[in-house]
Amino acid sequence: MTTDNTLLALRGVDKVFPGVKALNGVDFTLRKGEIHALLGENGAGKSTLIKVMTGVYRRDGGQIVLADDEISPANTGEAQNLGISTVYQEVNLLPNLSVAQNLYLGREPMRFGLIHWRKMNRDARELLAGYDLDIDVTAPLTTYSVAIQQLIAIARGVAMSAKVLILDEPTASLDADEVASLFNIMRELRDKGIGIVFVTHFLDQVYAVCDRITILRNGTLVGEYDAATLTQQQLVSHMLGKELEKAVHEKVDHAEEQNREKLLEVHSASSDVLQPLNVSVCAGQVVGLAGLLGSGRTELCRLVFGLDAVKEGEVKLSGNPIKFTNTRQAVLAGMGLCPEDRKRDGIFGPMSIRENMIMALQNKRGWWRYIPMKKQRELAEHYVKALRIATSDIEKPINQLSGGNQQKVILARWLASEPHLLLLDEPTRGIDVGAHAEIIQLIRKLCEDGLGLLVASSELEELVEFADKVVVMRDRRKVAEVSGSDISQQNIMQAIAGQ
Amino acid sequence: MGYKDLSPLVRRSIWPLLGLAVLLLANVLIAPEFFSVEIKDGRLYGSLIDVMNRAAPVALLAIGMTLVIATGGIDLSVGSVMAIAGAVSAGLIVSGVDNIALVVGGGLLAGVAAGFVNGFLVGYFGIQPIVATLILMVAGRGIAQLINSGQIVTFHHDAFEFLGVGYFFGLPFPIVLVVIAFVLVQLLMRRTALGMFVEGVGANASASHHIGINDKLIKLMVYCVSGLCAALAGMIAAADIGGSDANNAGLWLELDAILAVVIGGASLMGGRFSVFLSIIGALIIQTLTITIILSGVPPKFNLLIKAAAIVIILLLQSPEFHRQVARLKKKRGPKHAS
Known part of the structure; x- marks a missing residue:
């Protein structure tokens, strides 16, 4: 290892929170011109390490050396001035200001003591041209997709003379094309000599773009590896500290499906945003919904659950035609929906795990028949144990849990309401590898218990793993259906691509 | 066991209660007879009773305001709704209605109607609460003036005046009304699932909507409850002076009510609420006023002292303030050690 190439070095960094040692003597070395993946399960210490590097937290021990100087940034502004910029999953810019204003916030070009708007907008256009972005820089940031906002955030970070660029789960809400163009930008920046730290949950992305990999577990360093020599299997077992076993199950094939009770039948039903389509789910069957972002997966879930009105055609539940005018009717009919955007549409942030869990069941019973507190606690304790939710206390506010545990609480919410049909929209998004595997196992188990599940996912690998049948969507219509042993990543991918 | 180990409920309750205790203690130091309660003709007299009696209108408003704020809204119209309810009751009395049920019922009906308008605008038309209720805050006084034909309407009606000046089991009747309203709202919110839905x-x-909770109806309901509470407070105020003054009844009390809720530890962003702590907040505001008067500080300092005391109470509750203090302590710590 050549030391003269080292850009940023952390040596024996400690960080202690009351009751927890979040980082325990962690080493991390970032070289000039490399993309370095920082991996680990939730709670492994990735975020803490990043926050120590960027001055959000102060380290309790160890050294941070940036280009031969020891640094101790006291806040993110100071870190940025030193050359360390961070782009978060949820873009930390000002949505109501224009793109140009965001790019030059705090360092606006001035003339006669006033902001030189024309120069600022011109500079912004030129800057973004370097990222293949030709957009109106005077429009508010919110008018653009998350992908573009992220590029803008990166452009801002790099323009502020970044030597080190930290990308914290930048791809979590991007589709495949957007991810590809982000990777191109990352490679270009790498070739310019910038060191990039890349945090992600998508392991295939690690191999697509990264040069080296550092793995953390429980606040300690597991090791530093070359991406070229570490297999995905090894990577996962390093992260988990154990071998991951693949669950194999019998898929319900087409002939078997005909014999079972039909739970959900969508007969050429359409909504304002969905072309007419046919989908059926029977008891004890997992139907996967594949397709790119915006292909209509979420819209189909909304249609079935009564969040969007059925325009034409009909939807039948257990043979009875249904026309929901509100979602409570769907809940009463025995359905549950885990929404795609957990934070926005799923969790009640400041409320306790217990309350988050019983909310759907309570609404099913009506406001008058309050579930006795003892029963509430029993339910919550039961699901915390059954779904292995990591928490010390069922009265803890849900927003203090990690993403994977929040998702489990929302699953528990619906399980408590005893549904026949569960709609899961991207149930594993933004969840670490361990919880990911558990949720997939849970989906299979629920299916064996006789539930029908409709699961939308953008991860083909997991669809192949758990689905008995995959419905492929493109441009808000159904384009294919693959079932039984025909389900493979290759087949689904071809259907998505329209070949 | 440190502050951090306490349950969230205890942590939230501790500061308002401590604030009230400190204020009461200050009063005892200033005026030793503060806690003494006498019984004359079967009625309780004393500074404490006086504080509670005078705090009653704001406490009633705070009960309704708590629920509104818990849904992430705000009700600026409660002061004006007080004026409307007072005017309606006064109008009924002077036009010859003698039946107390009709007089009180009329006032309450006016309050529910006002709440319904607010709740409908907020819940079903999605108008921002601060704007929706600002309309009635301004227009409400106009409505009250119209009902009173622009005059201050005075009346004499023993049964109605009992609301403001009567005694019940030795207690001033406004206090009894606050207790009744508190118990009813508490039963409705905590013995059914309504409170949880309001917090949700x-x-x-959006998450409530996804589960199928009727968020519109919940919003409509809390504004109606707020209107009811305001109407009750308005009738107490009218009964107290034996007249309806459209311009001054309940003037600026919406601000005291919001303050009481905030002192009670509720977040204006919505979510968690405690009706009990909001009432404590109302008591703190009233005790503060009395403390300033008792301490003999010239009246011109009143508002400033009140503001300063409230800033202190709010700082004590602020998690950010706790963090800053903890950081200061930490910084100082190692120096002492070395």
Whole structure:
């Protein structure tokens, strides 16, 4: 290892929170011109390490050396001035200001003591041209997709003379094309000599773009590896500290499906945003919904659950035609929906795990028949144990849990309401590898218990793993259906691509 | 066991209660007879009773305001609704209605109607609460003036005046009304699932909608409850002076009510609420006023002292303030050690 190439070095960094040692003597070395993946399960210490590097937290021990100087940034502004910029999953810019204003916030070009708007907008256009972005820089940031906002955030970070660029789960809400163009930008920046730290949950992305990999577990360093020599299997077992076993199950094939009770039948039903389509789910069957972002997966879930009105055609539940005018009717009919955007549409942030869990069941019973507190606690304790939710206390506010545990609480919410049909929209998004595997196992188990599940996912690998049948969507219509042993990543991918 | 180990409920309750205790203690130091309660003709007299009696209108408003704020809303119209309810009751009395049920019922009906308008605008038309209720805050006084034909309407009606000046089991009747309203709202919110739904709508309206909770109806309901509470407070105020003054009844009390809720530790973003702590907040505001008067500080300092005391109470509750203090302590710590 050549030391003269080292850009940023952390040596024996400690960080202690009351009751927890979040980082325990962690080493991390970032070289000039490399993309370095920082991996680990939730709670492994990735975020803490990043926050120590960027001055959000102060380290309790160890050294941070940036280009031969020891640094101790006291806040993110100071870190940025030193050359360390961070782009978060949820873009930390000002949505109501224009793109140009965001790019030059705090360092606006001035003339006669006033902001030189024309120069600022011109500079912004030129800057973004370097990222293949030709957009109106005077429009508010919110008018653009998350992908573009992220590029803008990166452009801002790099323009502020970044030597080190930290990308914290930048791809979590991007589709495949957007991810590809982000990777191109990352490679270009790498070739310019910038060191990039890349945090992600998508392991295939690690191999697509990264040069080296550092793995953390429980606040300690597991090791530093070359991406070229570490297999995905090894990577996962390093992260988990154990071998991951693949669950194999019998898929319900087409002939078997005909014999079972039909739970959900969508007969050429359409909504304002969905072309007419046919989908059926029977008891004890997992139907996967594949397709790119915006292909209509979420819209189909909304249609079935009564969040969007059925325009034409009909939807039948257990043979009875249904026309929901509100979602409570769907809940009463025995359905549950885990929404795609957990934070926005799923969790009640400041409320306790217990309350988050019983909310759907309570609404099913009506406001008058309050579930006795003892029963509430029993339910919550039961699901915390059954779904292995990591928490010390069922009265803890849900927003203090990690993403994977929040998702489990929302699953528990619906399980408590005893549904026949569960709609899961991207149930594993933004969840670490361990919880990911558990949720997939849970989906299979629920299916064996006789539930029908409709699961939308953008991860083909997991669809192949758990689905008995995959419905492929493109441009808000159904384009294919693959079932039984025909389900493979290759087949689904071809259907998505329209070949 | 440190502050951090306490349950969230205890942590939230501790500061308002401590604030009230400190204020009461200050009063005892200033005027030793503060806690003494006498019984004359079967009625309780004393400074404490006086504080509670005078705090009653704001406490009633705070009960309704708590629910509104828990859904992430705000009700600026409660002061004006007090004026409307007072005017309606006064109008009924002077036009010859003698039946107390009709007089009180009329006032309450006016309050529910006002709340319904607010709740409908907020819940079903999605108008921002601060704007929706600002309309009635301004227009409400106009409505009250119209009902009174622009005059201050005075009346004499023993049964109605009992609301403001009567005694019940030795206690001034306004205090009894606050207790009744508190118990009713508490039963409705905590013995049914309504309270949880109200908090759910405030914590995340979209998630509530996804579960199928009727968030619109919940919002409509809390504004109606707020209107009812305001009407009751308005009738107490009218009964107290034996007249309806459209311009001054309940003037600026919406601000005291909001303050009481905030002192009680509720977040204006919605979510968690405690009706009890909001009432404590109302008592703190009233005790503060009395403390300033008793201490003999010239009246011109009143508002400033009140503001300063409230800033202190709010700082004590602020998690950010706790963090800053903890940081200061930490910084100082090693120096002492070395």
